Amino acid sequence: xxxxxNVIVQNKRIRYDFDxxxxxxxxxxxxxxxxxxxxxxxQEYYENGSMSGIELRSDKECVILSGRKWENDLKVIxxxxxxxxxxxxxxxxxxxxxxxxxxxxxxxxxxxxxxxxLPYNIEEIYGxxxxxxxxxxxxxxxxxxxxxxGNRPDQNKFDMIITEDSNSGYQFFKATADERNIICESAxxxxxxxxVAAKAVAAHPKEMILVIADGAAFGAEMEKITRxxxxxxxxxxxxxxxxxxxxxxxxxVEDKEITNILEAPGEYIESQKYFSWERFFTSxxxxxxxxxxxxxxxxxxxxxxxxxxxxxxxxxxxxxxF
Amino acid sequence: xxxxxxxxxxxxxxxxAVYFKNVYEDSWITDPFSKEMILDVDKSTVLGNxxxxxxxxxxxxxxxxxxxxxxxxxxxxxxxKIFNASTCGNNCAKWILKIGEMQDVTINxxxxxxxxxxxxxxxxxxxxxxxxxxxxxxxxxxxFV
Numbered sequence: 364x365x366x367x368x369n370v371i372v373q374n375k376r377i378r379y380d381f382d383x384x385x386x387x388x389x390x391x392x393x394x395x396x397x398x399x400x401x402x403x404x405x406q407e408y409y410e411n412g413s414m415s416g417i418e419l420r421s422d423k424e425c426v427i428l429s430g431r432k433w434e435n436d437l438k439v440i441x442x443x444x445x446x447x448x449x450x451x452x453x454x455x456x457x458x459x460x461x462x463x464x465x466x467x468x469x470x471x472x473x474x475x476x477x478x479x480x481l482p483y484n485i486e487e488i489y490g491x492x493x494x495x496x497x498x499x500x501x502x503x504x505x506x507x508x509x510x511x512x513g514n515r516p517d518q519n520k521f522d523m524i525i526t527e528d529s530n531s532g533y534q535f536f537k538a539t540a541d542e543r544n545i546i547c548e549s550a551x552x553x554x555x556x557x558x559v560a561a562k563a564v565a566a567h568p569k570e571m572i573l574v575i576a577d578g579a580a581f582g583a584e585m586e587k588i589t590r591x592x593x594x595x596x597x598x599x600x601x602x603x604x605x606x607x608x609x610x611x612x613x614x615x616v617e618d619k620e621i622t623n624i625l626e627a628p629g630e631y632i633e634s635q636k637y638f639s640w641e642r643f644f645t646s647x648x649x650x651x652x653x654x655x656x657x658x659x660x661x662x663x664x665x666x667x668x669x670x671x672x673x674x675x676x677x678x679x680x681x682x683x684x685f
Numbered sequence: 686x687x688x689x690x691x692x693x694x695x696x697x698x699x700x701x702a703v704y705f706k707n708v709y710e711d712s713w714i715t716d717p718f719s720k721e722m723i724l725d726v727d728k729s730t731v732l733g734n735x736x737x738x739x740x741x742x743x744x745x746x747x748x749x750x751x752x753x754x755x756x757x758x759x760x761x762x763x764x765x766k767i768f769n770a771s772t773c774g775n776n777c778a779k780w781i782l783k784i785g786e787m788q789d790v791t792i793n794x795x796x797x798x799x800x801x802x803x804x805x806x807x808x809x810x811x812x813x814x815x816x817x818x819x820x821x822x823x824x825x826x827x828x829f830v
Contacts, residue, residue, distance in 0.1 A: 376741060376742060376743065377741055377742075391774075392774055393753075393774035393775060393776040394726050394727070394751040394752060394753025394754060394773055394774035394776055394777050395726050395727040395728065395751035395753060395754065395774075395776070396774070397741070398752075399702075399751070399752060400741075400742070449752065449771075449772060450699070450700040450701075450702055450703065450752075450772070452699055452700075455693075474771075475771045475772075475774070475795070475796040476771050476795035476796045476830070477796065477830065496741060557827050557828070558827075558828050561823075561824040561827060561828070565824065586796060586797055587797055587823070587827040587830065590797050590799070590819070590823045590827070591823055591824070591827065594819065594820040594823060
């Protein structure tokens with residue numbers, strides 16, 4: 364499945380109207396905002412159709428997944444939007460992540476607990492905002508420039524950079540940090556970012572620390588890190604879609620198709636093929652640079668990316684300077 | 686005192702809505718403390734045994750209350766058991782603190798609930814530490830969720 368799908372569910376008392384934009388969507392938020400009511404209405408419509416007294420409008424079938432036989436049920440669900448209420452512990456298992464990876468459904472999961480095995484984007488975490496009988500989904504994290512910060516001191520220079528892994532992105536930022544005598548560390552995986560950042564702010568409370576992570580799959584970590592940021596003005600988080608997205612966005616690879624894709628990625632990214640958008644952008648960058656001097660490799664940074672002209676174009680996309 | 690175990694806890698009751706449906710008693714609903722919680726969290730008024738007036742859903746049964754307020758009643762009425770309180774939103778946090786002031790309770794949290802700006806006493810069972818505000822709590826609890 365690809366693209367954005369609008370869902371309207373209503374009965375005489377309440378109406379929900381929202382868009383589902385990617386393969387993985389998380390709904391969380393305060394109690395009594397109508398999350399379970401939404402799931403119940405979709406289930407009742409699925410079982411009884413219009414005879415339920417519920418009206419459901421969507422270009423894709425909406426189904427509920429629950430219980431111990433989830434795997435059997437999922438085998439026959441295709442090209443659908445699958446809603447899963449909280450209380451279904453299977454969503455936290457590796458088996459579930461492995462199973463849905465190759466399906467062509469979109470999944471909407473109600474949970475406050477992060478699901479590290481699922482690569483959901485920070486911008487696809489929603490709360491239900493209701494005004495009386497109307498419920499809409501509102502993004503929890505939606506900073507326009509993908510930068511998250513608390514009461515940041517009036518200074519722009521950073522003393523330390525923490526990146527998600529040790530791949531090309533880390534190598535790119537490390538090379539620049541070294542030139543400027545800034546410490547640059549790899550957290551060794553997204554799940555370690557919180558503990559590395561927490562230790563860093565405790566050890567260096569007056570130093571400015573910039574964390575750079577791939578927003579495409581950072582959803583499960585976002586609550587923790589933003590709470591840390593709220594208490595530590597010296598900590599800043601930058602979460603572009605991915606390092607590869609940053610390169611594509613910089614325009615160093617001139618290509619009309621790239622421009623078109625970046626304007627509406629969801630229309631091009633087939634969920635069954637790309638579990639995470641980060642994988643799509645990596646694949647796109649690799650294919651577009653295959654025969655040019657900027658040939659991109661995920662594990663080892665091509666030194667051409669450290670050329671001053673190239674580097675400055677990539678840095679121009681960043682909303683913060685080192 | 687309120688004790689919290691952060692992260693996965695197999696002995697905690699995970700699906701609190703199912704458990705509530707099968708064990709709740711009418712007296713839990715009509716209890717003045719429960720009435721306050723239901724009014725505050727669900728914006729609903731308890732009319733009598735088994736009937737609650739919801740501004741959105743109309744007259745509803747206790748099982749149709751929010752997952753958060755049902756878990757709050759479980760924590761308050763069965764303090765010997767441990768419940769997954771990640772079924773509660775941040776708007777339940779002050780009530781969890783109040784219950785913890787009235788009696789010793791242990792809850793399981795799988796996310797970083799926001800206990801607000803005021804000070805509190807929370808015993809983090811994972812490390813044995815007692816924390817008094819969110820700034821102390823987050824770096825310790827965040828490692829386990």
